[in-house]
Amino acid sequence: MTETHARTPATPSVLVDPLRNRDVAFTPEERAALGLTGRLPSGVFTLERQAQRAYQQMQVQGSDLAKNVYLEQLHDRNETLYFKVLAEHLVELLPIVYDPTVGEAIEKYSHEYRRPRGIFLSIDRPDDMEKAFTTLQLGPEDVDLIVCTDAEEILGIGDWGVGGIQISVGKLAVYTAAAGIDPRRVVPVSLDVGTDRESLLEDPLYLGNRHPRVRGADYDAFIEKYLETASCTFPDALLHFEDFGPSNARRILEQYGERYRIFNDDMQGTGAITLAAALSAVKVSGVRMREQKLVVFGAGTAGVGIADQLRDAMIRDGADPEQAATQVWLIDKQGLLTRDMADLRDFQQPYARDPAEVADWARGSDGKNSLLETVRRVKPTILLGTSTVHGAFTREVVQAMSEGTERPIIFPISNPTSRIEAMPADVIAWSGGKALVATGIPVAPVEYDGVSYRIGQANNALLYPGLGLGTVVSGASQVTAGMLLAAAQAVADQVDPSGPGASLLPPVDNLRESSAITATAVVKAALDDGVATSKPIDTAQAVREAMWQPVYTDGATA
Numbered sequence: 260m261t262e263t264h265a266r267t268p269a270t271p272s273v274l275v276d277p278l279r280n281r282d283v284a285f286t287p288e289e290r291a292a293l294g295l296t297g298r299l300p301s302g303v304f305t306l307e308r309q310a311q312r313a314y315q316q317m318q319v320q321g322s323d324l325a326k327n328v329y330l331e332q333l334h335d336r337n338e339t340l341y342f343k344v345l346a347e348h349l350v351e352l353l354p355i356v357y358d359p360t361v362g363e364a365i366e367k368y369s370h371e372y373r374r375p376r377g378i379f380l381s382i383d384r385p386d387d388m389e390k391a392f393t394t395l396q397l398g399p400e401d402v403d404l405i406v407c408t409d410a411e412e413i414l415g416i417g418d419w420g421v422g423g424i425q426i427s428v429g430k431l432a433v434y435t436a437a438a439g440i441d442p443r444r445v446v447p448v449s450l451d452v453g454t455d456r457e458s459l460l461e462d463p464l465y466l467g468n469r470h471p472r473v474r475g476a477d478y479d480a481f482i483e484k485y486l487e488t489a490s491c492t493f494p495d496a497l498l499h500f501e502d503f504g505p506s507n508a509r510r511i512l513e514q515y516g517e518r519y520r521i522f523n524d525d526m527q528g529t530g531a532i533t534l535a536a537a538l539s540a541v542k543v544s545g546v547r548m549r550e551q552k553l554v555v556f557g558a559g560t561a562g563v564g565i566a567d568q569l570r571d572a573m574i575r576d577g578a579d580p581e582q583a584a585t586q587v588w589l590i591d592k593q594g595l596l597t598r599d600m601a602d603l604r605d606f607q608q609p610y611a612r613d614p615a616e617v618a619d620w621a622r623g624s625d626g627k628n629s630l631l632e633t634v635r636r637v638k639p640t641i642l643l644g645t646s647t648v649h650g651a652f653t654r655e656v657v658q659a660m661s662e663g664t665e666r667p668i669i670f671p672i673s674n675p676t677s678r679i680e681a682m683p684a685d686v687i688a689w690s691g692g693k694a695l696v697a698t699g700i701p702v703a704p705v706e707y708d709g710v711s712y713r714i715g716q717a718n719n720a721l722l723y724p725g726l727g728l729g730t731v732v733s734g735a736s737q738v739t740a741g742m743l744l745a746a747a748q749a750v751a752d753q754v755d756p757s758g759p760g761a762s763l764l765p766p767v768d769n770l771r772e773s774s775a776i777t778a779t780a781v782v783k784a785a786l787d788d789g790v791a792t793s794k795p796i797d798t799a800q801a802v803r804e805a806m807w808q809p810v811y812t813d814g815a816t817a
């Protein structure tokens with residue numbers, strides 16, 4: 260019997276390429292030219308009408324997770340339409356594609372899985388790395404940004420293995436929606452080094468490497484290979500690191516920060532957005548930056564990243580460098596961190612206190628110096644929550660803050676909602692309306708005593724898109740301290756926090772405009788710091804021209 264070559268019907272490739280697909284927005288001429296004759300209903304829609312339909316379809320989904328899954332499917336069908344819908348409903352949809360719903364999408368990744376997005380690099384097959392990047396079929400100058408995660412410390416929800424790819428996808432969606440980073444020039448990456456979460460290892464549907472996290476020399480070699488491969492393949496790309504565990508996050512940045520163009524969002528982005536909120540709050544509180552006293556509850560990647568930036572801000576405002584470090588108190592699982600503790604992490608050491616200083620402090624039944632005792636003794640002006648401990652900022656703690664200072668600055672910034680140290684409505688009520696509050700999650704305005712308090716979102720999403728855009732436009736070879744500071748200052752300068760209940764940070768509904776202003780300041784700082792490789796004559800114009808818009812541009816489908 261002669262073998263026949265079986266044929267199957269083909270789907271025109273343009274319809275399955277989310278970067279080129281316009282679906283029913285293709286005109287009859289385009290349909291003919293692209294081999295789509297008869298493959299679409301005859302109606303020809305504008306992007307606006309497509310966006311109305313997609314928004315309606317999204318709205319009838321039964322839960323926030325279902326909305327996230329629906330939007331991701333749209334993302335995979337038609338990116339222009341996805342970003343059009345996102346741009347038109349940013350305030351409503353940011354919490355769906357990003358924090359807090361992205362946390363749930365990560366937890367349920369293997370169960371909700373529809374199709375892959377991004378590059379999956381496995382520690383079990385390190386030699387596949389180059390090949391994996393090659394499958395993108397992009398040239399060396401074609402990529403601006405790569406977001407990677409090893410998912411050890413996703414938001415405040417811990418180790419989620421390969422599901423972490425969704426934080427890379429979510430962060431990049433925010434880069435595009437908030438700052439117009441071109442979605443054709445970005446790559447989300449999962450660095451799958453295994454997971455220590457038993458429930459994933461036992462889950463028959465789990466899609467990642469089914470073994471405990473690889474640590475030590477093999478892990479380090481894998482990260483180094485990633486940095487080498489990513490930066491050789493795409494030398495212009497900014498390498499964004501997201502949600503690594505505390506020991507690796509800082510180590511990687513410190514070890515490789517000068518050799519590669521790295522940005523650690525949880526340390527640097529979070530530090531800068533919280534500094535922006537603090538700069539605004541300080542204007543209202545009347546206590547100078549150099550006189551602030553900061554208590555950090557949760558001295559990990561974000562907490563100490565923020566402490567470093569606030570300490571530097573005190574020094575810039577005239578504090579003596581050694582003195583500034585003594586104006587910071589770190590609390591972690593061991594209680595207040597003191598120099599005699601054997602298990603301090605290296606990055607915590609500069610802030611560890613002399614044990615003699617706390618010798619007569621009341622200790623709890625567990626033998627630790629508590630947050631409440633620390634607040635009573637220190638009388639801090641700023642209390643920061645980066646612990647993932649829901650409810651840690653109790654009424655007593657907030658009242659003790661209010662007794663120690665006239666306008667306490669209280670930032671419970673742990674994400675997602677299930678991890679926040681206190682809800683703003685409580686903090687405002689317990690402080691009698693005196694507290695200056697910002698959170699990581701989006702929060703509706705709080706009504707208290709006839710005043711409407713707008714809660715600034717001290718989430719790095721309000722800063723890193725503009726910082727990234729400024730880095731791309733300037734072609735900066737590094738993300739310098741000057742660029743971070745410029746971004747923080749630019750964000751803070753966009754608000755007037757002086758009125759009753761005013762927000763400390765710009766509103767999310769103005770994020771694109773805010774990111775453009777931030778990016779312009781970042782380009783200038785990159786030029787001042789001598790790291791810019793591209794020197795635009797009109798910085799603001801160069802930034803605006805670089806911003807990708809969700810429109811169908813002529814010729815894009817050709």
Ligand SMILES: NC(=O)c1ccc[n+]([C@@H]2O[C@H](COP(=O)([O-])OP(=O)(O)OC[C@H]3O[C@@H](n4cnc5c(N)ncnc54)[C@H](O)[C@@H]3O)[C@@H](O)[C@H]2O)c1
Nearest residue numbers: 414415505529557559560561591592646673674699718719
């Ligand atoms: N708003 C933002 O932009 C932003 C940015 C980054 C991180 N975060 C949030 O900050 C939180 C921490 O993130 P991270 O990356 O720093 O994680 P991390 O694991 O590096 O740090 C958390 C720290 O809290 C400590 N901790 C845990 N339980 C504690 C307890 N009972 N008392 C005192 N300390 C305790 C841990 O030991 C650890 O040092 C997360 O919820 C994350 O979502 C927010």
Ligand SMILES: O=C(O)C[C@H](O)C(=O)O
Nearest residue numbers: 358414415525674718719
């Ligand atoms: O992702 C976020 O919402 C902010 C931050 O990077 C975090 O890890 O919580």
Ligand SMILES: [Mg+2]
Nearest residue numbers: 414501502525
């Ligand atoms: Mg993060």
